[in-house]
Amino acid sequence: MRAMNGKSGLTSSSFQTYAEAVDWITGLQPFGIRPGLKRMETFMEKLDHPERRLKFIHVAGTNGKGSTCAFLTKVLRRNGYDVGTFTSPYIEKFTDRLRYNEEDIGEEDLLRLANRLKPLAEEMAASELGHPTMFEFTTALAILYFATVVYPDYVVWETGLGGRLDSTNIVNPVLSVITNVGHDHMDVLGNTLDRIALEKAGIIKAGVPLVSAVEQPEALEAIEQVCRDKKSTHYWLGRDFEYQVVSSELNRQQFDFRGPFREMTGLTISLNGYHQYKNAAVALMVIEVLRQYYALIVEKEDLYAALAETVWPGRLEMVSDHPPLLLDGAHNPEGAATLAEALASVYKYRKLHLMIGMLSTKEHSDYFRHILPLADTVILTEPNFRKKQSAEALAVKAREVLQEQNREIEITVEPDWKKALEMLLSRTGPEDLAVVSGTLYLISDVRSWILFESESEKGW
Template sequence: MSEQQAAGAPFQTAQEAIDWIVNLVPFGIRPGLKRMEKLMELLDHPERRLRFIHVAGTNGKGSTCAYLSEVIRQCGYDVGLFTSPYIEKYSNRIKLNGQDIPDEDLLAIVNLIRPLAEQLAQTEYGPPTMFEVSTTLAIVYFARYAYPDFVVWETGLGGRLDSTNIVSPIVTVITNVGHDHMDVLGDTLDKIAAEKAGIIKNGVPLISAVEQPEALEVIERIAKERKSTLYLMNREFRYEPVSSRENHQVFDFAGPFREVRDVAISLNGQHQFKNAAVALMTIEVLRQYYALIVEDEDLLRGFKEAAWPGRLEIVSEQPRILIDGAHNPEGGETLAHALRDTYHYKKLHFMMGMLSTKNHTGYLRHILPLVNTLILTEPNWHKKADAAQLADLAKTLLSEMGPAGREVEVIVEPDWKRALEILKNKTEPGDLAVVSGTLYLIGDVRSWILRQTDSEKGW
């Protein structure tokens, strides 16, 4: 950044604006809504002009958002989408009808927000975080430039104190509750559920697939307190798998308003039935509460065409490489089910890189029984988990598996690009290579394999 820019002169390019946002990362994650409330006040409350579908949950948020945004778009509406973290480019996180925010709009909005952020930094509130600036950028883009009919709005971390919770949605979704971000959200499922349930608003309908009794008790209690009608999977709505093969799964849906048969999805894994059913129940609520016009052919086309990069995605055929952003115990379990049920291979070669804040033991217990080779590496990110320490943990768990564990080859290569070359060399015809772990690693690997470029970084 030049001295002129540092002094407050407007940025000249979108890349300069993005660099400024990304350089806010050292301010970290600081839960709370005070800075967001002040920013919205300074901007004359653009968040009040939009109709949000607010989505929280430990896993499945991104896929659920993908289904929702694609179905709404196929039904003829303009739809905004805000997600995190992004897979390759910063602008991926803010979309209108599937297209990234244009550079010229991003530049103009950042030049509007930056003086306000610097003004805020001089007060008792302190400087806004990267995610707060990104959330503000999305709100201003949708409210003043894009004017979508609906905005699919994914939480960043938790819900109650997440910066996305500055909005008042027309419908709320909590996909599930699991063990993730426990350093911030709490060390038990009921505590984590309470944070997720913080997005429940008075009188706003809620759709959820939460299953664990202790988490569900919290969700139900808060929904009742806030007079929010809860549509719960396996109670108000359910799904029935019809068929499943790679890149094509079909299910039947039954809800309180009607049944929908033979819904086809292209996303892989048994868990996608659940994510798609949650999205379909949300669409049904929008039909009933807000007169969303949904033709069945548009609905079915939307579910079929919905895509979500970095989740059970084949990015190379020779050798065959699958990438998946599973990074917590529940994600590891889901990935393990998919590797057993959906994919076929002679040998499985597995490369993983994690952040230091995750529950790696629970994740590895699901994955280790399936692998022939385990390659531990490190994402290019400041909170990365040490590859050698991960290897020590894996070897301890493998020793508990007896003879089967001793047959697994464990390789430590902290440089992810070198680790990827090892993975490729290990993968013979008929084998399957998997890269999994934090999305910071997945984004880099995906970008490198598909375009030979590094991904941008940020949350």
């Protein structure tokens, strides 16, 4: 029999502080990634299905999910709607990933909800279902927060990995989004684009419209078949809506948008990189579908202002001018191609100095093929995370790619990311550009260290 605190209703095994709760939740990381919805279904059943009270916009994709979620959140907020936003991983603090009206969940709310969920997690751990993972517990906590504490009009809901068996797929959304399909998490999702596409298409629900910017024919064919089977209308970039670039300069990119319901000209975004036109266009198509299906009210001036105001940390984010330091969480071939395109077209510099850290769960040769041709020097380091790829192993891959490209550049191996960062900054002149790229677990630490002189709380 566990002792009970009469005033608070807490048992002796309850979390007493926010820090204690977060330490316990992040301590679930060793349970890893366990695709499947049985534990989430059990959570929802025991909580009387809070997910059924919410309107979700479910966003999947290999890259661009975070930026698309940021655009959607800002547009909805600017037009007077209350918005919950669930994203991953977080950049600075655990509460970053559960936001209401662009503000983090309060520490007291998180503590209270974690104490409500912990006994259910312990019941599961003692059953054949096994212990919920960190991501499952956090997903359940997010649903409980949105459905029982803040009651948003819409929840912008980002998948963690894939779609079909991802914990977030416990919901039935009002609209689904697949930003793109690329080579990532192939150990879990499959090693061909059509198989990866089918996993992401698992978020498509019967009769629920889909907006996507998928380009590859084999991936698109797989998604289209799922839409036909589910009788879901598919709004596809390049067929049903499109954008046209007007101008591109640092922190200011303009484009026109044409969709099936209306056209808009002279739209401006402050996020950098050619790929952000596409992410913004996808977000605009989502808003347009919501206007048609759910009578969403959007004022033109608020829509334009929201796009221009949208920011997204850790993606082509300039965090220092002296010396110039750019952070970008490109960690797969498609992300590297996007970063390389931006470095070649948006930024001006005399020399480019790169610092890169990766996880061991991915294959990095194609990443290096995109990015190394632009670099003058490279520092390979290691994120402070249990699945880190060794800097030495990264160096082997980088040198192999340089050899096949018949190029030679200076490569330095420094496993300590703080020492690597000092080295990067010291070699970057005022007319040069320093770039930290790779896993967001490295980006989060560097960002917190540069901006706040503290280390981040990071987790998936």
